Amino acid sequence: MLSIETNNTAKLFDYSPMPEEYTSSSAERVAANDDLSTEILIRLPLKSLPRFKSVSKHWFSLISSPHFTRTRNVDPSTVSGLFLHSSSYIPDLCFMPVNTGKNATSISFPGLSDICIINSCYGLILCKTTNKYHILNPLTKQFTTLPDPHPKHVGLSLAFDPSRSPHYKVVCVWGPMHYNSYYYFYMELYASETGSWRASGEHLGADMFMHLDGGVYWNGAINWFCTWGNSKYFNIDEERVGILPMIPGLGNDEYETEYKCYVESRGHLHLVQVYGLMTRFNVYEMESVKKYIYY
Numbered sequence: 542m543l544s545i546e547t548n549n550t551a552k553l554f555d556y557s558p559m560p561e562e563y564t565s566s567s568a569e570r571v572a573a574n575d576d577l578s579t580e581i582l583i584r585l586p587l588k589s590l591p592r593f594k595s596v597s598k599h600w601f602s603l604i605s606s607p608h609f610t611r612t613r614n615v616d617p618s619t620v621s622g623l624f625l626h627s628s629s630y631i632p633d634l635c636f637m638p639v640n641t642g643k644n645a646t647s648i649s650f651p652g653l654s655d656i657c658i659i660n661s662c663y664g665l666i667l668c669k670t671t672n673k674y675h676i677l678n679p680l681t682k683q684f685t686t687l688p689d690p691h692p693k694h695v696g697l698s699l700a701f702d703p704s705r706s707p708h709y710k711v712v713c714v715w716g717p718m719h720y721n722s723y724y725y726f727y728m729e730l731y732a733s734e735t736g737s738w739r740a741s742g743e744h745l746g747a748d749m750f751m752h753l754d755g756g757v758y759w760n761g762a763i764n765w766f767c768t769w770g771n772s773k774y775f776n777i778d779e780e781r782v783g784i785l786p787m788i789p790g791l792g793n794d795e796y797e798t799e800y801k802c803y804v805e806s807r808g809h810l811h812l813v814q815v816y817g818l819m820t821r822f823n824v825y826e827m828e829s830v831k832k833y834i835y836y
Contacts, residue, residue: 579603591682605681634679650677650684660699660755665709667699687731688738691715696753698763700777708733710777712763714745714753724748741780745773757803759810766803788812788825
């Protein structure tokens with residue numbers, strides 16, 4: 542400890558060991574402070590969290606809580622890694638860390654096999670197994686099995702923003718019904734608070750070029766990309782459908798452009814356009830939320 546003499550001269554630091562009872566009480570005070578323990582735990586590598594959950598029932602409760610997940614994901618600009626998968630069913634998830642130089646690791650969920658990822662949103666993953674849909678949390682290795690959606694469903698999309706709420710929703714599009722060579726789809730919503738589906742009064746007009754499975758959540762809405770023409774979005778809170786115009790002059794030559802899709806990254810919506818044999822691509826970023834147009 543640093544002490545000050547009356548003659549304003551200072552002694553050197555005293556590195557003598559602290560009494561055992563003092564260090565013990567300090568550790569107990571840290572362990573009893575949930576906020577401080579959480580601040581320490583959220584800085585641990587993702588891979589180590591399952592091991593720390595087994596330290597005690599209290600740590601298991603802290604790491605498994607929605608508050609912990611929300612706190613760890615509060616900064617959308619922080620990307621720890623990528624989940625790699627093919628379009629086919631896979632037994633485990635493959636996690637590739639970024640900016641660490643470490644190798645990819647597999648993450649398994651006991652009780653689940655043949656996992657097919659549909660989309661993800663702020664750390665949660667919507668996936669499908671043989672005949673069921675699930676919400677996975679890779680951070681805690683926990684999952685929730687959703688009740689069966691409508692038998693005529695054509696696409697499910699996940700909506701989750703931990704900065705706004707610890708709860709998530711899933712939008713199910715089903716149908717269609719035909720009207721003058723155009724398709725209209727019904728929608729229903731699953732809410733994690735209630736654990737059940739309910740019908741939405743809004744209908745979605747779409748055609749065969751609309752990608753209705755795995756829509757991208759951004760700006761409080763599910764965004765579906767249309768290969769040909771304007772895209773659509775569904776505002777979750779207002780339950781209202783609107784138009785997201787195609788980029789002027791983008792072109793729709795399917796022979797030239799191999800693939801287009803929406804991607805949300807760091808709080809922005811991007812349109813990715815891939816050409817040829819995946820050798821070159823363009824990435825467009827949404828300039829303003831004013832691009833949204835209501836009917």
